[in-house]
Amino acid sequence: MTDTRPADPVTPARKAEILAEALPYIKRFFDKTIVIKYGGNAMTDPHLKECFAQDVVLLKLVGLNPVVVHGGGPQIETLLTRVGKKGEFIQGMRVTDAETMEVVEMVLGGQVNKEIVNLINQAGGKAVGLTGKDASFIRAKKLLMQKLDAPAGDLIDVGQVGEITSIDPSLIAFLDKGDFIPVIAPIGVGEEGETYNINADVVAGKLAEILKAEKLVLLTNTPGVLDKAGNLLTGLTPREIDELVADGTLSGGMLPKIGSALDAARNGVKSVHIIDGRVEHCLLLEILTDHGVGTMIKSK
Numbered sequence: 001m002t003d004t005r006p007a008d009p010v011t012p013a014r015k016a017e018i019l020a021e022a023l024p025y026i027k028r029f030f031d032k033t034i035v036i037k038y039g040g041n042a043m044t045d046p047h048l049k050e051c052f053a054q055d056v057v058l059l060k061l062v063g064l065n066p067v068v069v070h071g072g073g074p075q076i077e078t079l080l081t082r083v084g085k086k087g088e089f090i091q092g093m094r095v096t097d098a099e100t101m102e103v104v105e106m107v108l109g110g111q112v113n114k115e116i117v118n119l120i121n122q123a124g125g126k127a128v129g130l131t132g133k134d135a136s137f138i139r140a141k142k143l144l145m146q147k148l149d150a151p152a153g154d155l156i157d158v159g160q161v162g163e164i165t166s167i168d169p170s171l172i173a174f175l176d177k178g179d180f181i182p183v184i185a186p187i188g189v190g191e192e193g194e195t196y197n198i199n200a201d202v203v204a205g206k207l208a209e210i211l212k213a214e215k216l217v218l219l220t221n222t223p224g225v226l227d228k229a230g231n232l233l234t235g236l237t238p239r240e241i242d243e244l245v246a247d248g249t250l251s252g253g254m255l256p257k258i259g260s261a262l263d264a265a266r267n268g269v270k271s272v273h274i275i276d277g278r279v280e281h282c283l284l285l286e287i288l289t290d291h292g293v294g295t296m297i298k299s300k
């Protein structure tokens, strides 16, 4: 019978060459921690989600230590709507009353966390899902947020939103050593056992810092940070970021993202990138090739 499948444009020899080209990157990142923030907006298409899970498993099997922190903003929004509530954000943070907190914990700690764990396990990995409540490894206190364009001390109360007070890295280190892949929902616990909703970018940035990660990769639903005309900014210094915040080019969810990315870069994470999670195998592209995608955040 004649094979009617279209000819593969990549020859086996080229495929072998492509694999060999990953060697310097595998050597460089071998046994190093890579924190990957999987934004709720990037988790849309089922095929892309499978690609993401495959990439994470591949990174683990070639000797890197991927740690996944996920968001779930749009997924929280869907359940809030179903229970008749409307979400509200101030400077990229969800205003979280007690009822909203229940929904947030259900969606992040349950639905989204288990979906990602399952996808990674289906792809051949050993993922373990956690929230900051497990072993109380992410401790938090109530966040009082500085209002932008207001005098210092002009604070906004956004309810049960948490500010991280400490992260205990030992649980993650233990999982890494056992070949497990940690998948973390951004929920923290207070001194009295209170539950806190923490922006996932903030958790990813702080965790990357505490784990002394080699890389922090934030997957979102834009090609990276864009200027006012919609052009991709491939690299940003702290001064350029300040200007973009001041002139309103950065808004909404990009505010906590860029703030966390910059803090991580300044506090020792060697490379920090905001990339388009809607690109197939974007993680492999970013980590194992020289075709860096998205925006690199520089420490100076």
Ligand SMILES: Nc1ncnc2c1ncn2[C@@H]1O[C@H](COP(=O)(O)OP(=O)(O)O)[C@@H](O)[C@H]1O
Residues within 6 Å of the ligand: 038, 039, 040, 041, 042, 071, 072, 073, 201, 219, 220, 221, 222, 224, 225, 226, 227, 249, 250, 251, 252, 253, 254, 257
């Ligand atoms: N200058 C900018 N460049 C790119 N995205 C921006 C910018 N300013 C605001 N944004 C918004 O930030 C969003 C990404 O943040 P967010 O919605 O929190 O996504 P995620 O779920 O990935 O964390 C983008 O979809 C875009 O709407």
Ligand SMILES: CC(=O)N[C@@H](CCC(=O)OP(=O)(O)O)C(=O)O
Residues within 6 Å of the ligand: 038, 039, 040, 041, 070, 071, 072, 073, 074, 076, 092, 093, 094, 104, 161, 162, 186, 197, 198, 199, 200, 201, 253
């Ligand atoms: C305080 C706060 O805003 N928490 C976020 C946590 C989820 C998150 O950050 O999800 P994304 O990464 O998909 O945006 C929220 O409630 O939406």
